[in-house]
Amino acid sequence: MSSDAALLEEIGQDYKYGFHDGEEKYVYKSSKGLTREIVETISKQKNEPAWMLERRLEALDIFNSKPMPEWGSDLSEIDFSDIHYFMKANEGVEKSWDDVPEYIKKTFDRLGIPEAERKFLAGVSAQYDSEVVYHSIREDLEKLGVIFLDMDSGLKEYPEIVQKYFGTIIPSADNKFAALNTAVWSGGSFIVVPAGVKVEIPLQAYFRINAQNMGQFERTLIIAQPGSSVHYIEGCTAPIYASDSLHSAVVELIAEEGSTIRYTTIQNWSNNVFNLVTKRAYAYKNATVEWIDGNLGSKITMKYPAVHLMEEGARGEVLSIAYAGKGQHQDAGAKMVHLAPNTASTVLSKSISRDGGRTSYRGLVKVAPDAHNVKVNVRCDALLLDDKSRSDTYPYMEIDNKDVQVGHEATVSKIGDEQLFYLMSRGLSENDAIAMIVNGFFEPFIKELPMEYAVELNRLIQLEMEGSIG
């Protein structure tokens, strides 16, 4: 009978978003490498205020002075001099789909973006390499005062808000890649939800890397004013190239009193993308921040969405899945920093490794000395599909208050022979049986997604298991 090993050999690498658009009609394309001149050019191209250029240049110095992180994944293969830091495909952001250049439209059509917008989204942003090429928001939300722009437009139209908050949650000096992003950022989303406004259906941004050796550095800032709520979804894909691309985003969330932000990521990068992202939220009094983080694809991902629970009654949640196949390392996790009493956080991390892939859970729970009556619950489950794959857990706890309830549970299991036999005895092929077990394992994550995404994710998992359809 065929063993798991034989089965796994049959499973090819499949990635249906691996196409690239050959036309390469860039309005502007920086030469490879990162210099002061390139940073100045980006700022000039964007017609930015002087203070932003200063922030960029200051961040560039920080980036150059900081060593590469020596923990987590092996990043030694990243060659910063072999990357294009800025590529502009189109002049300006189109509000009508018809005005988007044909070849870009084709790409997003293949990714199903306009269709999704028609069906179930309140607003859409589509970023192609460095800049957002299409943007729309439903009129009723605009009338309620909801701001949903690409970050470049946000800076132009609301410079005072951007200046007030930009880099306050994640300063340039936070880490090398936050500094890099600050120096060369381009695109991303800028969202402000006015007090009391509930955005019932999701806003979505779609990030597409198209060019080879591309660096994508989007910058997102979301502010939920008191009593408001918003659900933001981002999706990411890239073509398959022989050389690597770099995606290094910075996402800052501010959840003011009594507001709720849910930030959902369905990352599905091709396996030649280094994905090094800093995501952090400040949750104020009675506010809730939820990171729903799906990590498929990429060569290496290092990402630890964080919630700082700033004031009483704040809640933080991270619900993440990671899938690592051949040659992939998903180093993902969560950070919960309790700075106020009566705050609560939950982390549920589920990971699957297959075909020599590696997943790591790396998490930090910090409770400040005066943060009493804090509740923390962390759970990490890892499922290994074969003997050559790997999973590790690195939970860090810094708890400086005695009045804290902390629950931590970690499990690692191998896919069970009995489960496989049970499903196969009901007619399911071995691949379908594995896919069903994997889907079930991810179910706590999948059920948090809007239905369309849940269906899509189930399908992606199925594809990862089968690896045949083009």
Next chain:
Amino acid sequence: MSETPLLVIKNLHASVDGKPILRGLDLTVNRGEIHALMGPNGSGKSTLSNVICGHPNYEISEGEIHFLGQNINEMEADERAKLGIFLAFQYPTSIPGVTLANFLLASVKAIRGADNVKLLAFRKELIAQMQELGINQDFAKRYVNEGFSGGEKKRCEILQMAMLKPSLAILDETDSGLDIDALRIVSDGVNRLTTPEMGVLVITHYQRLLNHIKPHKVHVLVHGRIVQSGGPEVALQLEEKGYDELLKAHGLEPAGV
């Protein structure tokens, strides 16, 4: 009219982890027949059901299993299921995160072919079968066997049998862990589902299940071989005398000594 028997097992030797369990077993089940297989603990009853269904951990070292005239020794479990072999497990495993409804839909599609399954008809059929077996409809949304009681698991096994409509149903100690009421519901279910085209192999320790599911033939398995076959009276004799005498006659220590 003579027709191809459903199941023919010839001189079957099988082992698990290199340890021989079945040592030359012969068994034939025809359509329309209900066979009971009895035997003490460790005699190889569950091994036989696993081997017939293609469990990858069991190795056939000698002998043949034919289903509808076809040698199935080398077939994967899913291929055997598609031929019409069904096993109601003694200890059904749980599949966290997978609802019973989704699991059954995938199975029914696999067995009948995806094009032959219409969602609405499937749902109607599922609800009807659940009602027949006294299973609350909420179970369709629960994860397969997760947190189910022993009786609920067994009922769900019979529900699967009802939906998959096998030609050969093997019930592996389906009576274990059931109280009298659950036993009646489960065996009524099996009786209702058993058609003249089907064969049933009931594996059990005790006579009591055979009061509800009436076998045509009863076999006694000892130390990996069938040592006695006959009509329903064999089960009654066993109930009266126990297995000790049989074990001794085959040079084995009686259970519990």
